[in-house]
Amino acid sequence: MRLYVEAHAPGVFRFRCDSAARVAAEEKPASRARQRAEMLLARFERIGETTPVAFEEDGRKGWRFEQGDGRLEISVDPVRLALYRGDRCVLSTADVPGAAPFEVVSEAASKAGCGQPFARAAFALPAGEAVYGLGETQGNPDRRGEVVVSDVPAYRALPLAWSPSGWGIYVNTLHRVEHWLGVESSPDQYQIDIEAPALDLFLFVGEPAEILNQYTQLTGRAGQPVLWAMGAWVQQDAQATPVQTAELAERLRAERIPFDNILLSGPAAWSLQGKLALEWDATRFPDARQLMALFHKHSAQVCGYGFPGVPADHPLFEELEDRMWLLADEDGAAHVFPGCAQSAGQPFGLLDLTHREVYALWCERHRQLLDDGLDAPACDVQIDIPDGIEARGGETGAVLRTVYPLLVKRALFDAVAGHKTPPEGIVWSRDLMPAAQRLPWLAGPQVDNTWDGLENSLRAALSVGHSAVPATVHYFGNPDAPVDALDGELYVRWLSCLTFSANFVLQGAEAFLPWRFDESVQAHVRTWLEWRYRLIPYVLGAIEDAARTGLPVQRSMALSFPNDPAAHAWDLQFLLGPAILVAPITAPGEASFVYLPAGDAWWDLNTGVRYEGGQILEMRCDLDQYPVFGREGHMLCLGPATQHTGEFNSARILDEVWMFGMPEHNPVVMRNKIRVMQMQGSSYIKGLEGLRILASDGLEVKRRGAEVRISRAR
Structure with a gap:
């Protein structure tokens, strides 16, 4: 040694x-x-x-x-x-x-x-x-x-x-x-x-x-998610058919509830069949192309679950066992796993993705599903594989448990993004393993429909960000948990908090839809979802920034302010990107407390008032307000309010710029072409042509052709 x-x-x-x-x-x-x-x-x-x-x-x-x-x-x-x-x-x-x-x-x-x-x-x-x-x-x-x-x-x-x-x-x-x-x-x-x-x-x-x-x-670092993935998601009600879910998409559009994406519920929507092809579940998707077109008609992208398992009673099981393409027991026979949610409870064998040909098959067949109109795959395979099961390459025990979900996610990402330069796409999954930070998208946990559930969802997202996973998508609501505590106040507070997150998925079950509540709650829902869409250029810019720096979209106080020990105790507060401080409201009532980290000044987005850092504020927020602060020296670039990302003008993705004191830092924003330069006490900014500029108090804005000069008011 x-x-x-x-x-x-x-x-x-x-x-x-x-x-x-x-x-x-x-x-x-x-x-x-x-x-x-x-x-x-x-x-x-x-x-x-x-x-x-x-x-x-x-x-x-x-x-x-x-x-x-x-x-x-x-x-x-x-x-x-x-x-x-x-x-x-x-x-x-x-x-x-x-x-x-x-x-x-x-x-x-x-x-x-x-x-x-x-x-x-x-x-x-x-x-x-x-x-x-x-x-x-x-x-x-x-x-x-x-x-x-x-x-x-x-x-x-x-x-x-x-x-x-x-x-x-x-x-x-x-x-x-x-x-x-x-x-x-x-x-x-x-x-x-x-x-x-x-x-x-x-x-x-x-x-x-x-x-x-x-x-x-x-x-390794993450690739980049596609633009449509940044819009709000809606998960199919497990009791609803795909056609009924398409009808829900139509109603959401009619009610002016912005969203972009439909996440189909399990079990797996397709499986390996004869001739080693992936075929849609005929009972749920009798004509997959027609169903995908029905969703696309409403400007909704579709993400569906697959699973690299083959039912033990299927004729293909024996063929794959003979080829040694399934994970095997010590005696060389294909191992039969007990049924799980994605296999619809049927016992199954697992494809051996350590085998080069099997990996290529799994990747290539999913590209064919994209031709049917599928926009993104989903797959959860963090199975507790027993010791003694062996892959073709000799992987077994802990090594096999570690590499298997990694291979599955990488193969699916290669299918949807590997042929693009740079790689761009998403794979919906809950799996965690080494190199998880190389993929830009992680699904958060399903939590209780309570104030405590909101806290748990936030802590889960911030904790995986500590290991450089760029974006965690929060589940807003859990159809498998009681909904008694989910009143209008909690519903609005939860949504307003997730507005300032990497992203979230709404539940399509009736108990979680906005029209369950009164008109005032529905109005708040529309307002906060419009805000979410205005924030998309900034949030996607933060994900692009993660590909350069390793910093997640939602950044805890300990990660962002390591030299301010007082901040670390505020473990539910977080920075959204580098410029926005969010202090979640996690209890009923209008009152909340905010700690403003020392070393910076902070501007209240609700009132425009400036506060020095290093202090605790008590705030009162109605349901149309939230404790959010801009970091001095930074800018917040906002897009237009839209119903889905398809309405974005690719030539003009920005609409407005908010400034927090004298701009000193280049803003975070997708496809960033805005540059800040300081000279003789003023800031000169290029890239703001045609944008509305909201400068904080005490600043003077002058446009000079393609350049904007920001100086202190005389």
């Missing part, structure tokens, strides 16, 4: 303990080994530079690796690791009584001892230090005190952990990883256990935004 240390990139160190033979083999990997490595890393080459410097001081000796203001120190006898940001140690290994902070059992040693290969690392967690990331949670975003297991679907795990104090850790493996975060038995330790014969850690140093930037450069 050898220890390898790299300055992998600015602010990124790679710390690896592995066999020399395995590291050498990766220099010229076999094709399957390369495919596995690419599931985790998008950039293999080292782009950082450092020269190891030996040191001996204060009774310690070892090596220092420096780049920029980051420094990694490896001490020997005993072995210790310390990560510095400037002169401040932000992360160090734990003092484990009677043990080293790192332990690696090689495959040879494991076989000799008849044990499981494993690696372990233990880091110190000072009192009060929060740890964020590691996937989705509907509870406290600080994961301290939890255990997170990477390959168990219930944990909703992602592989990046970080702290506002300035460090991040990514475990580079497809094997099972257990994160023990200051649990009761070791409250001052963050212990990482890996069921693999190697330890491969990437250590990040910097602000959380810098960590997400470097993490996504290392592991």
Whole structure:
């Protein structure tokens, strides 16, 4: 076993303990080994530079690796690791009584001892230090005190952990990883256990935004969703036929309720049939092309569920088993899984997507569905695959549970977006796995129809954003939960909150439609949905920004303001993109409290009043208002109010610009061509031709041809 240390990139160190033979083999990997490595890393080459410097001081000796203001120190006898940001140690290994902070059992040693290969690392967690990331949670975003297991679907795990104090850790493996975060038995330790014969850690140093930037450069970034996906979604009522859902789309248009997309309910709308073709469920879609055209007639795009399973009693099952195209038991026979929602309760076999031909088949057949008029596929396959089941490439156990949903989502994204340059499209899914941040769209959880449910939905979205997943789509309403608490006030507050989110899906069941409520509630619904459509250029710009920076659309206070500890306690507040602060109302009544983060001034979008940061405000908001603030120095670019994105004028996607104090930053907006330049106390802006400009108090606006000059009023 050898220890390898790299300055992998600015602010990124790679710390690896592995066999020399395995590291050498990766220099010229076999094709399957390369495919596995690419599931985790998008950039293999080292782009950082450092020269190891030996040191001996204060009774310690070892090596220092420096780049920029980051420094990694490896001490020997005993072995210790310390990560510095400037002169401040932000992360160090734990003092484990009677043990080293790192332990690696090689495959040879494991076989000799008849044990499981494993690696372990233990880091110190000072009192009060929060740890964020590691996937989705509907509870406290600080994961301290939890255990997170990477390959168990219930944990909703992602592989990046970080702290506002300035460090991040990514475990580079497809094997099972257990994160023990200051649990009761070791409250001052963050212990990482890996069921693999190697330890491969990437250590990040910097602000959380810098960590997400470097993490996504290392592991991959998202493509871009299509414009229509940014409009409101409506989910088919599980009791309704597709024709009845098309009639609902027609009524929504007649009622002037803006929306763009229909999400068909499960089970799977199509399945593999003879000649290995995907065919629509004839009982629900007797003429799929005609049904898709019926939705498109109302300017509605359609997203439907598929599933890479083959019913165990179908004649195709035996054919695919003979070809070895299904996941198999230890005896080589295709494994039969119990029925699930997407298989309509029927036992099934799973396509082995690690097989190159099967992967190509699954991808290509979905392209044919697009020819039938389908606009996007949906698929959830985060199944708890039992140990002992094996794929063609030898993947089994935790590795198979990790890579399977990744392969399914990647194949579907290749089907809808891979032939476009740059890749553009969406796959609707709830699945989480390494590289989830490479896809721009994640469905949020179904929650209770209560005020607590609203909080849980927000926390889930913000927590996956901590691992650089760009956009979480909230479910607005749960048809499988009681609706007694969903009165008009909660309905409007929930909708107004989600107006300022990455996106959301309304329920098509009668209990969740606007006309269940009185005329005043329906008027508020139209107002907030119009606001949503006006925000689309800004929100899509924030997603495009995520492809460049790794920052999600909805950004928590800990992520956005790491140096303002007071802000971290306000775990439901968030930034929408870089410019808009949203303080959700999560209880009945008009009163709410808002914390304005220190270091910036904030402009109330309701009143235009400016407030200094670092204070708590008590606000009162009617149902047509919401606590939303603009960040000083930024701009909010709004589009026109439309009924669907098809009404957008591609030559003029913007309608109005709101300014929060003197503009200093280029705005976030789709297809951004607006540029801000400061000179002699004024801001000169290009790209605002034909737009209405709403400047905040104290500013003077002068147009000079294609340029706008903003200066302080005399």
